[in-house]
Amino acid sequence: MPHDNFEWISARLRNSTQPNAAFGDSHVAAVPDYNTADFVNLGIGATTIRKMDQRVRYYFGKIKPGDVIIQADPHLFAEYRLQARGDYVPENYSEPRLRIFDPQHRGFMLGYWSAFLAKGQLVKKETTAYDQLWGTANKLQETPSPATRNDQLMAKPQAGGTPGPLAEATTNISTPPTPPAASPSPTSIEPPAPEPDSETLAKFNAFMDYEISAHTPVTDFRTRDEAGIYRNLIKFLVSSGARVCLVNYPVDRHYRVRADVIRTFNEVREFYKEVARENHIPYVSFWDRFDDPSMFQNTDHVNQNGSPILAKEARQACFDHSKS
Known part of the structure:
Protein backbone atom coordinates (compact mmCIF):
# COMPACT_ATOMS: atom_id res chain seq x y z
CA MET A 1 0.00 0.00 0.00
CA PRO A 2 2.73 2.60 0.66
CA HIS A 3 3.82 2.17 -2.96
CA ASP A 4 0.35 2.15 -4.51
CA ASN A 5 -0.54 5.07 -6.77
CA PHE A 6 -4.22 5.03 -5.86
CA GLU A 7 -3.46 5.10 -2.13
CA TRP A 8 -1.27 8.12 -2.79
CA ILE A 9 -3.84 10.10 -4.79
CA SER A 10 -6.80 9.17 -2.56
CA ALA A 11 -4.92 10.39 0.53
CA ARG A 12 -4.07 13.61 -1.27
CA LEU A 13 -7.68 14.15 -2.29
CA ARG A 14 -8.85 13.54 1.29
CA ASN A 15 -6.26 15.60 3.10
CA SER A 16 -5.48 18.57 0.89
CA THR A 17 -7.45 21.79 1.33
CA GLN A 18 -5.63 23.85 -1.31
CA PRO A 19 -8.18 25.50 -3.65
CA ASN A 20 -5.66 25.95 -6.48
CA ALA A 21 -4.93 22.63 -8.16
CA ALA A 22 -3.96 20.78 -11.34
CA PHE A 23 -5.74 17.57 -12.38
CA GLY A 24 -4.84 14.93 -14.95
CA ASP A 25 -2.72 11.88 -15.65
CA SER A 26 1.04 11.23 -15.69
CA HIS A 27 1.65 14.27 -17.92
CA VAL A 28 0.45 16.36 -14.98
CA ALA A 29 2.15 14.23 -12.33
CA ALA A 30 5.45 14.78 -14.18
CA VAL A 31 5.28 18.49 -13.17
CA PRO A 32 6.04 18.34 -9.42
CA ASP A 33 6.87 22.05 -9.48
CA TYR A 34 3.14 22.72 -9.47
CA ASN A 35 3.41 21.91 -5.78
CA THR A 36 3.94 25.22 -3.97
CA ALA A 37 2.56 26.94 -0.90
CA ASP A 38 -0.49 28.04 -2.91
CA PHE A 39 -0.96 25.26 -5.45
CA VAL A 40 -1.21 21.45 -5.43
CA ASN A 41 -0.59 18.81 -8.09
CA LEU A 42 -3.40 16.23 -8.06
CA GLY A 43 -2.31 14.40 -11.20
CA ILE A 44 -1.49 10.70 -11.26
CA GLY A 45 -0.72 8.15 -13.95
CA ALA A 46 -3.56 6.31 -15.75
CA THR A 47 -6.15 9.00 -14.98
CA THR A 48 -9.04 8.89 -17.45
CA ILE A 49 -11.61 11.62 -18.10
CA ARG A 50 -14.12 9.71 -15.93
CA LYS A 51 -11.65 9.46 -13.06
CA MET A 52 -10.64 13.10 -13.40
CA ASP A 53 -14.30 14.11 -13.31
CA GLN A 54 -14.95 12.10 -10.16
CA ARG A 55 -11.83 13.36 -8.41
CA VAL A 56 -12.54 17.00 -9.23
CA ARG A 57 -16.13 16.76 -7.99
CA TYR A 58 -15.08 14.98 -4.80
CA TYR A 59 -12.27 17.44 -4.08
CA PHE A 60 -14.31 20.56 -4.69
CA GLY A 61 -17.27 19.10 -2.89
CA LYS A 62 -15.43 19.86 0.35
CA ILE A 63 -13.70 23.14 -0.51
CA LYS A 64 -14.40 26.08 -2.81
CA PRO A 65 -12.26 25.97 -5.97
CA GLY A 66 -9.75 28.64 -6.93
CA ASP A 67 -7.36 28.44 -9.90
CA VAL A 68 -7.86 25.04 -11.52
CA ILE A 69 -5.81 23.54 -14.36
CA ILE A 70 -7.48 20.70 -16.24
CA GLN A 71 -5.51 18.51 -18.63
CA ALA A 72 -6.50 18.86 -22.29
CA ASP A 73 -4.36 16.31 -24.15
CA PRO A 74 -5.44 14.43 -27.30
CA HIS A 75 -4.57 10.98 -25.92
CA LEU A 76 -7.34 11.27 -23.30
CA PHE A 77 -9.65 10.27 -26.18
CA ALA A 78 -7.56 7.28 -27.28
CA GLU A 79 -9.40 3.95 -27.17
CA TYR A 80 -7.43 2.64 -24.19
CA ARG A 81 -8.62 5.61 -22.13
CA LEU A 82 -12.31 5.27 -22.98
CA GLN A 83 -14.87 2.97 -21.38
CA ALA A 84 -18.21 1.63 -22.51
CA ARG A 85 -21.29 2.99 -20.78
CA GLY A 86 -21.77 1.28 -17.41
CA ASP A 87 -18.23 -0.16 -17.24
CA TYR A 88 -16.80 2.50 -14.96
CA VAL A 89 -16.65 1.59 -11.28
CA PRO A 90 -16.60 4.70 -9.04
CA GLU A 91 -13.50 5.18 -6.92
CA ASN A 92 -13.67 5.14 -3.14
CA TYR A 93 -11.40 7.68 -1.44
CA SER A 94 -12.33 6.97 2.18
CA GLU A 95 -9.61 5.76 4.54
CA PRO A 96 -11.46 2.94 6.35
CA ARG A 97 -12.42 0.53 3.54
CA LEU A 98 -11.79 -3.01 2.36
CA ARG A 99 -9.10 -2.63 -0.29
CA ILE A 100 -9.95 -5.99 -1.87
CA PHE A 101 -13.12 -4.40 -3.25
CA ASP A 102 -11.30 -1.49 -4.91
CA PRO A 103 -11.60 -1.72 -8.72
CA GLN A 104 -7.84 -1.44 -9.19
CA HIS A 105 -7.19 -4.38 -6.85
CA ARG A 106 -9.99 -6.91 -6.97
CA GLY A 107 -9.14 -8.24 -10.44
CA PHE A 108 -5.58 -8.98 -9.41
CA MET A 109 -6.08 -10.79 -6.11
CA LEU A 110 -4.81 -14.13 -7.43
CA GLY A 111 -1.73 -12.44 -8.86
CA TYR A 112 -1.10 -10.56 -5.63
CA TRP A 113 -1.22 -13.72 -3.54
CA SER A 114 0.93 -15.63 -6.02
CA ALA A 115 3.57 -12.90 -6.00
CA PHE A 116 3.47 -12.60 -2.23
CA LEU A 117 3.82 -16.33 -1.62
CA ALA A 118 6.57 -16.66 -4.22
CA LYS A 119 8.61 -13.53 -3.36
CA GLY A 120 7.41 -12.48 0.08
CA GLN A 121 6.62 -8.97 -1.13
CA LEU A 122 4.55 -7.04 -3.67
CA VAL A 123 6.81 -4.05 -4.33
CA LYS A 124 7.29 -3.70 -8.06
CA LYS A 125 10.28 -1.90 -9.50
CA GLU A 126 9.31 0.23 -12.47
CA THR A 127 11.17 -0.43 -15.70
CA THR A 128 13.20 2.37 -17.27
CA PRO A 179 7.66 8.31 -5.09
CA PRO A 180 9.92 6.23 -2.87
CA ALA A 181 13.51 6.16 -4.05
CA ALA A 182 14.39 3.08 -6.07
CA SER A 183 17.15 0.82 -4.80
CA PRO A 184 20.35 1.03 -6.85
CA SER A 185 21.18 -1.92 -9.06
CA PRO A 186 23.94 -4.20 -7.80
CA THR A 187 27.30 -2.95 -9.06
CA SER A 188 28.31 -6.50 -9.92
CA ILE A 189 25.84 -6.64 -12.80
CA GLU A 190 27.48 -5.65 -16.06
CA PRO A 191 25.44 -3.35 -18.31
CA PRO A 192 24.40 -4.81 -21.64
CA ALA A 193 26.77 -4.27 -24.54
CA THR A 216 -4.28 8.18 -31.32
CA PRO A 217 -7.75 9.53 -30.49
CA VAL A 218 -10.74 7.61 -31.83
CA THR A 219 -12.48 9.12 -34.85
CA ASP A 220 -15.88 9.24 -33.12
CA PHE A 221 -14.62 10.87 -29.92
CA ARG A 222 -17.33 13.56 -30.03
CA THR A 223 -20.04 10.93 -29.67
CA ARG A 224 -18.36 9.10 -26.79
CA ASP A 225 -19.65 9.63 -23.26
CA GLU A 226 -16.32 11.12 -22.23
CA ALA A 227 -16.87 14.15 -24.48
CA GLY A 228 -20.04 15.02 -22.54
CA ILE A 229 -18.39 14.22 -19.22
CA TYR A 230 -15.53 16.58 -20.03
CA ARG A 231 -17.88 19.40 -21.06
CA ASN A 232 -19.97 18.98 -17.90
CA LEU A 233 -16.86 18.86 -15.72
CA ILE A 234 -15.77 22.27 -17.00
CA LYS A 235 -19.28 23.69 -16.56
CA PHE A 236 -19.35 22.35 -12.99
CA LEU A 237 -16.08 24.08 -12.14
CA VAL A 238 -17.04 27.38 -13.76
CA SER A 239 -20.44 27.39 -12.03
CA SER A 240 -18.68 26.68 -8.72
CA GLY A 241 -16.62 29.84 -9.09
CA ALA A 242 -13.35 28.31 -10.25
CA ARG A 243 -10.95 30.07 -12.57
CA VAL A 244 -10.42 27.20 -15.00
CA CYS A 245 -7.70 26.73 -17.59
CA LEU A 246 -7.31 23.88 -20.10
CA VAL A 247 -3.68 22.88 -20.68
CA ASN A 248 -2.20 20.73 -23.44
CA TYR A 249 1.09 19.28 -22.16
CA PRO A 250 4.33 19.08 -24.21
CA VAL A 251 5.61 16.14 -26.19
CA ASP A 252 8.99 15.77 -27.84
CA ARG A 253 9.75 16.17 -31.55
CA HIS A 254 9.70 12.43 -32.23
CA TYR A 255 6.15 12.24 -30.91
CA ARG A 256 5.01 15.43 -32.68
CA VAL A 257 6.31 14.56 -36.13
CA ARG A 258 4.19 11.42 -36.06
CA ALA A 259 1.11 12.79 -34.29
CA ASP A 260 0.84 15.97 -36.35
CA VAL A 261 0.07 14.01 -39.52
CA ILE A 262 -2.84 12.17 -37.86
CA ARG A 263 -6.09 14.10 -38.27
CA THR A 264 -7.73 13.18 -34.97
CA PHE A 265 -4.94 14.65 -32.85
CA ASN A 266 -5.77 18.10 -34.22
CA GLU A 267 -9.53 17.47 -34.09
CA VAL A 268 -9.37 16.75 -30.36
CA ARG A 269 -7.35 19.91 -29.78
CA GLU A 270 -10.07 21.81 -31.63
CA PHE A 271 -12.64 20.19 -29.32
CA TYR A 272 -10.77 21.50 -26.27
CA LYS A 273 -10.64 24.98 -27.83
CA GLU A 274 -14.41 24.84 -28.35
CA VAL A 275 -14.99 23.88 -24.72
CA ALA A 276 -12.77 26.78 -23.64
CA ARG A 277 -14.63 29.26 -25.84
CA GLU A 278 -18.03 28.03 -24.66
CA ASN A 279 -17.03 28.64 -21.05
CA HIS A 280 -14.98 31.81 -21.65
CA ILE A 281 -11.85 30.26 -20.18
CA PRO A 282 -8.29 30.00 -21.54
CA TYR A 283 -6.89 27.05 -23.47
CA VAL A 284 -3.08 26.97 -23.37
CA SER A 285 -1.06 24.63 -25.56
CA PHE A 286 2.50 23.63 -24.69
CA TRP A 287 2.41 20.88 -27.34
CA ASP A 288 5.57 22.14 -29.07
CA ARG A 289 7.04 24.13 -26.18
CA PHE A 290 10.31 22.14 -26.02
CA ASP A 291 12.52 20.83 -28.81
CA ASP A 292 15.44 20.26 -26.45
CA PRO A 293 15.43 16.58 -25.33
CA SER A 294 17.06 17.60 -22.06
CA MET A 295 13.63 18.91 -21.00
CA PHE A 296 12.07 15.42 -21.19
CA GLN A 297 12.36 12.16 -19.28
CA ASN A 298 10.92 10.36 -22.31
CA THR A 299 8.91 11.15 -25.40
CA ASP A 300 5.87 12.69 -23.67
CA HIS A 301 6.78 13.51 -20.06
CA VAL A 302 8.89 16.45 -18.91
CA ASN A 303 11.72 15.90 -16.43
CA GLN A 304 13.29 17.93 -13.62
CA ASN A 305 14.49 20.48 -16.18
CA GLY A 306 11.18 20.96 -17.94
CA SER A 307 8.97 20.82 -14.84
CA PRO A 308 9.84 24.20 -13.26
CA ILE A 309 9.60 25.98 -16.62
CA LEU A 310 6.26 24.40 -17.44
CA ALA A 311 4.77 24.97 -13.99
CA LYS A 312 5.69 28.64 -14.02
CA GLU A 313 4.62 29.31 -17.61
CA ALA A 314 1.34 27.40 -17.26
CA ARG A 315 0.19 29.38 -14.25
CA GLN A 316 1.31 32.63 -15.83
CA ALA A 317 -0.44 31.92 -19.15
CA CYS A 318 -3.57 30.62 -17.43
CA PHE A 319 -3.99 33.08 -14.60
CA ASP A 320 -1.77 36.05 -15.49
CA HIS A 321 0.62 35.54 -12.64
CA SER A 322 3.76 33.52 -11.93
CA LYS A 323 4.34 31.59 -8.74
CA SER A 324 7.49 29.90 -7.57
Whole structure:
Protein backbone atom coordinates (compact mmCIF):
# COMPACT_ATOMS: atom_id res chain seq x y z
CA MET A 1 0.00 0.00 0.00
CA PRO A 2 2.73 2.60 0.66
CA HIS A 3 3.82 2.17 -2.96
CA ASP A 4 0.35 2.15 -4.51
CA ASN A 5 -0.54 5.07 -6.77
CA PHE A 6 -4.22 5.03 -5.86
CA GLU A 7 -3.46 5.10 -2.13
CA TRP A 8 -1.27 8.12 -2.79
CA ILE A 9 -3.84 10.10 -4.79
CA SER A 10 -6.80 9.17 -2.56
CA ALA A 11 -4.92 10.39 0.53
CA ARG A 12 -4.07 13.61 -1.27
CA LEU A 13 -7.68 14.15 -2.29
CA ARG A 14 -8.85 13.54 1.29
CA ASN A 15 -6.26 15.60 3.10
CA SER A 16 -5.48 18.57 0.89
CA THR A 17 -7.45 21.79 1.33
CA GLN A 18 -5.63 23.85 -1.31
CA PRO A 19 -8.18 25.50 -3.65
CA ASN A 20 -5.66 25.95 -6.48
CA ALA A 21 -4.93 22.63 -8.16
CA ALA A 22 -3.96 20.78 -11.34
CA PHE A 23 -5.74 17.57 -12.38
CA GLY A 24 -4.84 14.93 -14.95
CA ASP A 25 -2.72 11.88 -15.65
CA SER A 26 1.04 11.23 -15.69
CA HIS A 27 1.65 14.27 -17.92
CA VAL A 28 0.45 16.36 -14.98
CA ALA A 29 2.15 14.23 -12.33
CA ALA A 30 5.45 14.78 -14.18
CA VAL A 31 5.28 18.49 -13.17
CA PRO A 32 6.04 18.34 -9.42
CA ASP A 33 6.87 22.05 -9.48
CA TYR A 34 3.14 22.72 -9.47
CA ASN A 35 3.41 21.91 -5.78
CA THR A 36 3.94 25.22 -3.97
CA ALA A 37 2.56 26.94 -0.90
CA ASP A 38 -0.49 28.04 -2.91
CA PHE A 39 -0.96 25.26 -5.45
CA VAL A 40 -1.21 21.45 -5.43
CA ASN A 41 -0.59 18.81 -8.09
CA LEU A 42 -3.40 16.23 -8.06
CA GLY A 43 -2.31 14.40 -11.20
CA ILE A 44 -1.49 10.70 -11.26
CA GLY A 45 -0.72 8.15 -13.95
CA ALA A 46 -3.56 6.31 -15.75
CA THR A 47 -6.15 9.00 -14.98
CA THR A 48 -9.04 8.89 -17.45
CA ILE A 49 -11.61 11.62 -18.10
CA ARG A 50 -14.12 9.71 -15.93
CA LYS A 51 -11.65 9.46 -13.06
CA MET A 52 -10.64 13.10 -13.40
CA ASP A 53 -14.30 14.11 -13.31
CA GLN A 54 -14.95 12.10 -10.16
CA ARG A 55 -11.83 13.36 -8.41
CA VAL A 56 -12.54 17.00 -9.23
CA ARG A 57 -16.13 16.76 -7.99
CA TYR A 58 -15.08 14.98 -4.80
CA TYR A 59 -12.27 17.44 -4.08
CA PHE A 60 -14.31 20.56 -4.69
CA GLY A 61 -17.27 19.10 -2.89
CA LYS A 62 -15.43 19.86 0.35
CA ILE A 63 -13.70 23.14 -0.51
CA LYS A 64 -14.40 26.08 -2.81
CA PRO A 65 -12.26 25.97 -5.97
CA GLY A 66 -9.75 28.64 -6.93
CA ASP A 67 -7.36 28.44 -9.90
CA VAL A 68 -7.86 25.04 -11.52
CA ILE A 69 -5.81 23.54 -14.36
CA ILE A 70 -7.48 20.70 -16.24
CA GLN A 71 -5.51 18.51 -18.63
CA ALA A 72 -6.50 18.86 -22.29
CA ASP A 73 -4.36 16.31 -24.15
CA PRO A 74 -5.44 14.43 -27.30
CA HIS A 75 -4.57 10.98 -25.92
CA LEU A 76 -7.34 11.27 -23.30
CA PHE A 77 -9.65 10.27 -26.18
CA ALA A 78 -7.56 7.28 -27.28
CA GLU A 79 -9.40 3.95 -27.17
CA TYR A 80 -7.43 2.64 -24.19
CA ARG A 81 -8.62 5.61 -22.13
CA LEU A 82 -12.31 5.27 -22.98
CA GLN A 83 -14.87 2.97 -21.38
CA ALA A 84 -18.21 1.63 -22.51
CA ARG A 85 -21.29 2.99 -20.78
CA GLY A 86 -21.77 1.28 -17.41
CA ASP A 87 -18.23 -0.16 -17.24
CA TYR A 88 -16.80 2.50 -14.96
CA VAL A 89 -16.65 1.59 -11.28
CA PRO A 90 -16.60 4.70 -9.04
CA GLU A 91 -13.50 5.18 -6.92
CA ASN A 92 -13.67 5.14 -3.14
CA TYR A 93 -11.40 7.68 -1.44
CA SER A 94 -12.33 6.97 2.18
CA GLU A 95 -9.61 5.76 4.54
CA PRO A 96 -11.46 2.94 6.35
CA ARG A 97 -12.42 0.53 3.54
CA LEU A 98 -11.79 -3.01 2.36
CA ARG A 99 -9.10 -2.63 -0.29
CA ILE A 100 -9.95 -5.99 -1.87
CA PHE A 101 -13.12 -4.40 -3.25
CA ASP A 102 -11.30 -1.49 -4.91
CA PRO A 103 -11.60 -1.72 -8.72
CA GLN A 104 -7.84 -1.44 -9.19
CA HIS A 105 -7.19 -4.38 -6.85
CA ARG A 106 -9.99 -6.91 -6.97
CA GLY A 107 -9.14 -8.24 -10.44
CA PHE A 108 -5.58 -8.98 -9.41
CA MET A 109 -6.08 -10.79 -6.11
CA LEU A 110 -4.81 -14.13 -7.43
CA GLY A 111 -1.73 -12.44 -8.86
CA TYR A 112 -1.10 -10.56 -5.63
CA TRP A 113 -1.22 -13.72 -3.54
CA SER A 114 0.93 -15.63 -6.02
CA ALA A 115 3.57 -12.90 -6.00
CA PHE A 116 3.47 -12.60 -2.23
CA LEU A 117 3.82 -16.33 -1.62
CA ALA A 118 6.57 -16.66 -4.22
CA LYS A 119 8.61 -13.53 -3.36
CA GLY A 120 7.41 -12.48 0.08
CA GLN A 121 6.62 -8.97 -1.13
CA LEU A 122 4.55 -7.04 -3.67
CA VAL A 123 6.81 -4.05 -4.33
CA LYS A 124 7.29 -3.70 -8.06
CA LYS A 125 10.28 -1.90 -9.50
CA GLU A 126 9.31 0.23 -12.47
CA THR A 127 11.17 -0.43 -15.70
CA THR A 128 13.20 2.37 -17.27
CA ALA A 129 14.00 0.43 -20.45
CA TYR A 130 11.88 2.64 -22.68
CA ASP A 131 13.27 5.84 -21.17
CA GLN A 132 16.77 4.51 -21.81
CA LEU A 133 15.91 3.59 -25.39
CA TRP A 134 14.54 7.10 -25.97
CA GLY A 135 17.69 8.64 -24.47
CA THR A 136 19.97 6.47 -26.60
CA ALA A 137 18.09 7.39 -29.76
CA ASN A 138 18.46 11.10 -29.00
CA LYS A 139 22.20 10.69 -28.43
CA LEU A 140 22.53 8.88 -31.74
CA GLN A 141 20.82 11.77 -33.46
CA GLU A 142 23.16 14.28 -31.84
CA THR A 143 26.26 12.33 -32.88
CA PRO A 144 27.68 13.23 -36.33
CA SER A 145 26.43 10.54 -38.68
CA PRO A 146 25.04 9.97 -42.18
CA ALA A 147 21.97 12.03 -43.03
CA THR A 148 19.89 8.91 -43.13
CA ARG A 149 20.12 8.57 -39.35
CA ASN A 150 17.99 11.66 -38.81
CA ASP A 151 15.51 10.41 -41.38
CA GLN A 152 15.30 7.08 -39.57
CA LEU A 153 14.65 8.72 -36.22
CA MET A 154 11.96 11.01 -37.57
CA ALA A 155 10.33 8.35 -39.76
CA LYS A 156 6.59 8.76 -40.19
CA PRO A 157 4.44 5.95 -38.78
CA GLN A 158 2.62 3.53 -40.99
CA ALA A 159 -1.07 4.18 -41.42
CA GLY A 160 -3.33 2.27 -39.04
CA GLY A 161 -1.72 -0.23 -36.75
CA THR A 162 -2.87 -1.82 -33.54
CA PRO A 163 -1.40 -0.94 -30.15
CA GLY A 164 0.61 -3.84 -28.79
CA PRO A 165 2.16 -4.79 -25.47
CA LEU A 166 4.91 -2.22 -25.89
CA ALA A 167 2.37 0.58 -26.11
CA GLU A 168 0.55 -0.65 -23.04
CA ALA A 169 3.78 -0.74 -21.09
CA THR A 170 4.63 2.86 -21.94
CA THR A 171 1.35 4.61 -21.31
CA ASN A 172 1.85 5.24 -17.59
CA ILE A 173 5.55 5.91 -17.35
CA SER A 174 5.49 8.72 -14.80
CA THR A 175 5.16 8.09 -11.09
CA PRO A 176 3.67 10.39 -8.42
CA PRO A 177 5.67 13.55 -7.67
CA THR A 178 7.00 12.01 -4.43
CA PRO A 179 7.66 8.31 -5.09
CA PRO A 180 9.92 6.23 -2.87
CA ALA A 181 13.51 6.16 -4.05
CA ALA A 182 14.39 3.08 -6.07
CA SER A 183 17.15 0.82 -4.80
CA PRO A 184 20.35 1.03 -6.85
CA SER A 185 21.18 -1.92 -9.06
CA PRO A 186 23.94 -4.20 -7.80
CA THR A 187 27.30 -2.95 -9.06
CA SER A 188 28.31 -6.50 -9.92
CA ILE A 189 25.84 -6.64 -12.80
CA GLU A 190 27.48 -5.65 -16.06
CA PRO A 191 25.44 -3.35 -18.31
CA PRO A 192 24.40 -4.81 -21.64
CA ALA A 193 26.77 -4.27 -24.54
CA PRO A 194 25.87 -1.35 -26.80
CA GLU A 195 23.73 -2.37 -29.74
CA PRO A 196 24.52 -1.40 -33.33
CA ASP A 197 22.94 1.87 -34.36
CA SER A 198 20.60 0.27 -36.87
CA GLU A 199 19.18 -2.13 -34.29
CA THR A 200 18.66 0.65 -31.76
CA LEU A 201 16.96 2.85 -34.34
CA ALA A 202 14.70 -0.01 -35.39
CA LYS A 203 13.65 -0.59 -31.77
CA PHE A 204 13.13 3.13 -31.25
CA ASN A 205 10.92 3.45 -34.32
CA ALA A 206 8.89 0.44 -33.21
CA PHE A 207 8.53 2.00 -29.77
CA MET A 208 7.37 5.32 -31.23
CA ASP A 209 4.95 3.73 -33.68
CA TYR A 210 3.34 1.73 -30.87
CA GLU A 211 3.23 4.82 -28.65
CA ILE A 212 1.49 6.96 -31.23
CA SER A 213 -0.82 4.13 -32.27
CA ALA A 214 -1.91 3.68 -28.67
CA HIS A 215 -2.36 7.42 -28.11
CA THR A 216 -4.28 8.18 -31.32
CA PRO A 217 -7.75 9.53 -30.49
CA VAL A 218 -10.74 7.61 -31.83
CA THR A 219 -12.48 9.12 -34.85
CA ASP A 220 -15.88 9.24 -33.12
CA PHE A 221 -14.62 10.87 -29.92
CA ARG A 222 -17.33 13.56 -30.03
CA THR A 223 -20.04 10.93 -29.67
CA ARG A 224 -18.36 9.10 -26.79
CA ASP A 225 -19.65 9.63 -23.26
CA GLU A 226 -16.32 11.12 -22.23
CA ALA A 227 -16.87 14.15 -24.48
CA GLY A 228 -20.04 15.02 -22.54
CA ILE A 229 -18.39 14.22 -19.22
CA TYR A 230 -15.53 16.58 -20.03
CA ARG A 231 -17.88 19.40 -21.06
CA ASN A 232 -19.97 18.98 -17.90
CA LEU A 233 -16.86 18.86 -15.72
CA ILE A 234 -15.77 22.27 -17.00
CA LYS A 235 -19.28 23.69 -16.56
CA PHE A 236 -19.35 22.35 -12.99
CA LEU A 237 -16.08 24.08 -12.14
CA VAL A 238 -17.04 27.38 -13.76
CA SER A 239 -20.44 27.39 -12.03
CA SER A 240 -18.68 26.68 -8.72
CA GLY A 241 -16.62 29.84 -9.09
CA ALA A 242 -13.35 28.31 -10.25
CA ARG A 243 -10.95 30.07 -12.57
CA VAL A 244 -10.42 27.20 -15.00
CA CYS A 245 -7.70 26.73 -17.59
CA LEU A 246 -7.31 23.88 -20.10
CA VAL A 247 -3.68 22.88 -20.68
CA ASN A 248 -2.20 20.73 -23.44
CA TYR A 249 1.09 19.28 -22.16
CA PRO A 250 4.33 19.08 -24.21
CA VAL A 251 5.61 16.14 -26.19
CA ASP A 252 8.99 15.77 -27.84
CA ARG A 253 9.75 16.17 -31.55
CA HIS A 254 9.70 12.43 -32.23
CA TYR A 255 6.15 12.24 -30.91
CA ARG A 256 5.01 15.43 -32.68
CA VAL A 257 6.31 14.56 -36.13
CA ARG A 258 4.19 11.42 -36.06
CA ALA A 259 1.11 12.79 -34.29
CA ASP A 260 0.84 15.97 -36.35
CA VAL A 261 0.07 14.01 -39.52
CA ILE A 262 -2.84 12.17 -37.86
CA ARG A 263 -6.09 14.10 -38.27
CA THR A 264 -7.73 13.18 -34.97
CA PHE A 265 -4.94 14.65 -32.85
CA ASN A 266 -5.77 18.10 -34.22
CA GLU A 267 -9.53 17.47 -34.09
CA VAL A 268 -9.37 16.75 -30.36
CA ARG A 269 -7.35 19.91 -29.78
CA GLU A 270 -10.07 21.81 -31.63
CA PHE A 271 -12.64 20.19 -29.32
CA TYR A 272 -10.77 21.50 -26.27
CA LYS A 273 -10.64 24.98 -27.83
CA GLU A 274 -14.41 24.84 -28.35
CA VAL A 275 -14.99 23.88 -24.72
CA ALA A 276 -12.77 26.78 -23.64
CA ARG A 277 -14.63 29.26 -25.84
CA GLU A 278 -18.03 28.03 -24.66
CA ASN A 279 -17.03 28.64 -21.05
CA HIS A 280 -14.98 31.81 -21.65
CA ILE A 281 -11.85 30.26 -20.18
CA PRO A 282 -8.29 30.00 -21.54
CA TYR A 283 -6.89 27.05 -23.47
CA VAL A 284 -3.08 26.97 -23.37
CA SER A 285 -1.06 24.63 -25.56
CA PHE A 286 2.50 23.63 -24.69
CA TRP A 287 2.41 20.88 -27.34
CA ASP A 288 5.57 22.14 -29.07
CA ARG A 289 7.04 24.13 -26.18
CA PHE A 290 10.31 22.14 -26.02
CA ASP A 291 12.52 20.83 -28.81
CA ASP A 292 15.44 20.26 -26.45
CA PRO A 293 15.43 16.58 -25.33
CA SER A 294 17.06 17.60 -22.06
CA MET A 295 13.63 18.91 -21.00
CA PHE A 296 12.07 15.42 -21.19
CA GLN A 297 12.36 12.16 -19.28
CA ASN A 298 10.92 10.36 -22.31
CA THR A 299 8.91 11.15 -25.40
CA ASP A 300 5.87 12.69 -23.67
CA HIS A 301 6.78 13.51 -20.06
CA VAL A 302 8.89 16.45 -18.91
CA ASN A 303 11.72 15.90 -16.43
CA GLN A 304 13.29 17.93 -13.62
CA ASN A 305 14.49 20.48 -16.18
CA GLY A 306 11.18 20.96 -17.94
CA SER A 307 8.97 20.82 -14.84
CA PRO A 308 9.84 24.20 -13.26
CA ILE A 309 9.60 25.98 -16.62
CA LEU A 310 6.26 24.40 -17.44
CA ALA A 311 4.77 24.97 -13.99
CA LYS A 312 5.69 28.64 -14.02
CA GLU A 313 4.62 29.31 -17.61
CA ALA A 314 1.34 27.40 -17.26
CA ARG A 315 0.19 29.38 -14.25
CA GLN A 316 1.31 32.63 -15.83
CA ALA A 317 -0.44 31.92 -19.15
CA CYS A 318 -3.57 30.62 -17.43
CA PHE A 319 -3.99 33.08 -14.60
CA ASP A 320 -1.77 36.05 -15.49
CA HIS A 321 0.62 35.54 -12.64
CA SER A 322 3.76 33.52 -11.93
CA LYS A 323 4.34 31.59 -8.74
CA SER A 324 7.49 29.90 -7.57
